[in-house]
Amino acid sequence: MSTVQFVLDGQAIEAQDGQTILKAAEAAGVYIPHLCAFKDLIPHGSCRVCSVRVNGRIQAACVQTVTAGAVVESETPEILEFRRNIIDMLFAEGNHFCMFCEKSGNCELQALAYRFGITSPRYDYLNPDRDIDMSHPDVYLDRNRCILCGRCVRVSQEVDHKTIFQFVGRGHEKRLQVNGTCLADTELSATDEAVAACPVGALMPKRVGYAIPVGQRAFDAAPIGADVDARKGGAA
């Protein structure tokens, strides 16, 4: 496979032709914060947390492929501010109450806010009225916490081959819907990859909440992306 070179924050990086900026950066040990991008799923480009400036234009690093000689800015004050604002908006848009959420400590949205040192959102809380689907015996869907990243939609389709989730509505009316009258009416099982893929506490297995003690959860000790950061430290 042919390789191309591009410049990320002044550092020359070798990437495979056709690779996304996000993947190429990660392979080179540079963490670009992201939420909707997940493993090898087809990128969604919806959360925009991975925004970078490519040759002067803001693009989502998870969908933008590397081109030879591209100049990419990631850790500039402007881009960091841009990403912080997006994370702020995600918090203000839903009903995110970490203090009683079972995902707290393992939540990627929360972890990103920690990484960005956010003490509170700058925007007014919208306090939307959203519903909770408790119908399924083993899994619940709390739309208060859903950030519309589309991970469950894609994982259910591409990995579980069940196509249980889809978006309905547009703009701020957009919400996650299930293929049936309610969650219990679908083929969803608690062991589905789609459940594990949820970055926040929207799609959660029942009866396992708060199982991991505070201090041992995924992002208690080290920030999200610390594993990638560490690789960079080792390489440099």
Next chain:
Amino acid sequence: MTRKPRIATVSLAGCFGCHMSLLDIDERILALAELVEFDRSPINDFKEFDGRCDIGLIEGGCCNEENVHVLEDFRKHCDLIVSLGDCAINGGIPAMRNHVPLRECLEEAYLRSPGVYNPGGVIPNAPELPLLLHRVYPCHEVVKVDVVIPGCPPSADAIFTSLLALVKREPVALAYANLKYD
């Protein structure tokens, strides 16, 4: 000798957990007592302001009219208003009622809830009871808030280091281990 910075604290629609966490600084409270003086606070049980304060620590959001009056009084008397903990910042647990109409909340609490003995079917409404707001407001939606210390509660370390910085009029910077929303 310059006077010591004065701190006032209050718990509005909170659970006093943030105040417990403040006490959880253990023997460092002696160092704090050297550095500051406490104005009105549940710690010394003073109910009214004694003068101008440097720092006002607010635990909890606003769920009733009394909370709003107290918070406005704090804003009037304090140079810096600090939202201490998640309830002050986003309403927290009390804000769970924001999606339920107020009448339904009261009926659930006083009429329908299991174990309720209320043969008259009366929802308390005495004049001395502060009127409930139709929803719970975070502090910054009521007055200008200068500093936020998140956490439920913020850890003793988070509170102590933040207070030290505030007393020295330095910006508050929480270490990763101290920046938590739970």
